[in-house]
Amino acid sequence: MAAPTRSEALSLLRSLLRTARHFCDYNIREYTKRRALDGFRHNRNLSDPPSISSAYADGKAQLEVAKRQSAVYSLYAPKVKSIMEAHRTN
């Protein structure tokens, strides 16, 4: 597999952040955002194509996991909002 371009990588990050928004639980939502950004920062200096490709494939797999889990967790949404988002609800 050819190494992904810069815009493909950024687009993967965007998809991860968009999926993160869908989690009902504040903690999981913020964790997913943080984890996506930390993962991209951790790998920002990768230069050889095979490791870039494998990091990209890993991110794609994580995106699928996040999408599936946001759907599953939406069935078990917390009844009470986190204190951290209390100011946003009104």
Added chain:
Amino acid sequence: MALRAAVLRHLRVPVQFFALARRECQPPLCSGGSLRLFSSHDDHLTKDEVIERVLSVIRCHPKVDPSKVSPDVHFQKDLGLDSLDTVEIVMALEEEFKLEIPDKEADKIDSCDLAIEYVYNHPMAS
């Protein structure tokens, strides 16, 4: 039979009366009144409001020095951000203005004035 006719006569009068009365009370919907249904442009954001909110989103980013933020800064040249921070800021703008910015457009937004321009010209920004 006589009873039925009497009842019908009594029923019909008020119904006609209501129908007429209702037609007179309704405001004309499409004839130049101030009420414009399905129009999203009446509550469009003003330029100043857009600038203020865009700047406050950028100031809230942890890596940005709030004193350096002005309407014409470039994210990477002036604020020292990288492309990942730029993605983060554009996503924060999406949330602030309740937009969905497609990847192609989001790639182009790399400075404050481009962001302001994009949000201001977006019909759904709120």
